[in-house]
Amino acid sequence: MSKKILVWFRNDLRLHDNEMLVEAIAKSDSILPVYILDPRQFVETKYGTLKTGSIRAQFTLESVLGLRHSLKQIGGNLLIVTGSPEDIVPQLVQEYEITEVYHHREVAREETHVSALVENALWKLRINLKHFIGHTLYNKEDLPFPIKDIPDAFNQFKKKIERDSIIKPCFAAPDRINVAEVIDWGTLPELAELNLLQQAQDKRSDLEFLGGEAEGLAHLQKVILLMQQAATSKNLILASKLSAWLAIGCLSPRKVYWEIKKMEGVPNTKAMFNHILLGLLWRDYFRFMFKKYGNTFFSPNGFGSQGLVDVENEQENFSKWKNAQTGFAVVDAVMTELNTTGFISNVARQTAALYLINNLEVSWVFGAAYFEEKLIDYNPASNWGNWANVAGVGNDQKSKSVFDLDKNIKNLDPKGNYALTWSS
Template identity: 85%
Template sequence: MSKKILVWFRNDLRLHDNEMLVEAIAKSDSILPVYIVEPRAFEQTKYNTLKTGSIRAQFILESVAALRNSLKQIGGNLLVAEGKSEEIIPALVQEYEINEVYHHREVADEETQVSTLVENGLWKLRINLKHFIGHTLYNKEDLPFPIKDIPDAFNQFKKKIERDAIIKPCFLAPDRINVAEVIDWGNIPSITDLGLTTQEKDIRSDFEFIGGETEGINTLQKVTIAMQQAATSKNLILASKLSAWLAIGSLSPRKVYWEIKKMESMPNTKAMFNHVLLGLLWRDYFRFMFKKYGNTFFKPNGFGSQGIVDKDNTPENFNNWKNGQTGFAVVDAVMNELNQTGYISNIARQTAALYLINNLEVSWILGAAYFEEKLIDYNPASNWGNWANMAGVGNDQKTKGVFDLDKNIKNLDPKGNYAITWAS
């Protein structure tokens, strides 16, 4: 009997460096690539925010369409269905006589919960759900310590991991694929099908985020070109703006690492290499911390105590902050940019967070929930982990109190131009 493997894509929408896909192709006669649009990922939260706002939703839909195209180019396709994964996957397994299901393991509670539900459904059919790890720069098995012993202090984590762990090479993208026979591969829903409205691009933004692996790789190429140019012009741009493609998995962190590493020996590129690498390490760190501590990152007091929260004025202060109407020009500009584009720099994120927590005395949890709705590059570990740090309730207590709003504002907007550009 021929072997069929269902490949369940989630936040890994790429062909390159995708161990799950490579192994599924190698171990089967045909595969069934599947992406499920889950209505619950677009619902309202208990904080009166959306789990996914329209800018990220658009990016996700583009990424799914791009994956479908890439699969078609190598002789395959992507089955797209809408509903609950725990209902759809077992049903597909029965319909297509699937022998095994592959997917990538997630770390945050809601995402792992979905995997557990799917696993339970498959268990009843005596079908195995195989877990892969492919979201991080360093693989969990290659760390010099078990998850429970990973140092809580980021600097220690970085020092040890850089000394004692290796970054694996990338898996090659498949160039041919054999897929199951499917009559209806399903439609990719539109943004309005998801109950959202398309948001027009803001002309003030000089950068365009378009979903998909090709766009992600193009942006990575631009980063390496910028590094080459910096070698002669010394005109260094530090932020890579790769986060959205990394978050949805259209770019693998290893791919980013090995591409920028090729540039490392050129003059004047070290600063950018180190900057991007440092970001990727923070990204890994928060994922591993989520694995180690789980839900503590979603609790207001986190690993400490969140300090003063002005409950009486919270609704008004939170609303003003969300809408860029606090009266504090730089913070309002940050929130306007976030609302219009879905992307703000790290320093802008810190500035908005510090102001909400310390000046408006609103619980950081609300800020994190709002960023979850708005950020194009949202991922649970990076968002809630960074917010917890900003609020001084993260697990690395060394980061407590190191942030300074005035200093941030001077760096973010030294001449006041930023506040003028994003004044509304």
């Protein structure tokens, strides 16, 4: 009997640096690459927001089709199915006589719950679900401490792993693949079928985000080119905007690291290199914190106690904030940019969060849920972890006083140009 491995793609939509795919190819006679579009990712949340808005949904659909195209280039294909993974995976296992299932492990509650449901269903069929970890710069097993002992303070975490851990090289992308015989590889639904409307590119945006591994790798090369150009401008730090492709796994964080590391010897690029590396380390930190503490990050009081909440006016104030109608120019500009492009800078995110929490006295979880809907680069750990930190209920309670709205506004819009550009 031939060995067939089902490779369940989730937020890992790439061929490069994909240990799961490399091992599946090496240990099987053929594989069945599968992407499952889960309708639960497009429902309304208890906060009155959507799990996934139109901009990120479009980016996701493009990324899935990009993966299918990449697989076809090496002799394969991608089976696309709509439904619940805990129902679909066992069905496919039986239909295609699968001997093992591979997938990447997630850290947030909804994603891990789905994994558990799939694992339980497969256990009844005596089929193993093998977990891989491919979302972080540093592998969990290479950390200088067990998960339970990871420092809560980011600076301590950064110092220790940079001193005592290594960043492994990338796995090479496969150049050939054998896939199971499938009559109908399936199609992706259109946005309209997900009850979402296509959103036109905003002319004020300096980048059109297009999903897919090829687009992510191309954008990475553009960032490197910008770094080369920045060599003539001392300490120029440019926003890389790589996070959208990182969030859905079109780009591997290790790929980003090793590519920009090639620029290490170029004069005046150190600041840009450090800026990108810092972003990758923050991504790792929050993923490992979620692994350490689990669902505490989704609780309004988190690791402390949230501040005042104006319960009587909360919904009205939340509505003004998300619709860019607070009357506070910079905040309204931030929300306009978010609503029309799906992307805002880190300082803009902090500015909007501080205003919602401290000035409008709305519970931070409403803001986090809205960002979940709107951000093209949403991932649970970074989004909810950052919001908890700004709200003062994060796991590092010593960081409660580091956020300052006035200081953020000065950094974001020192001359008022930003508010003018993004006035609705």
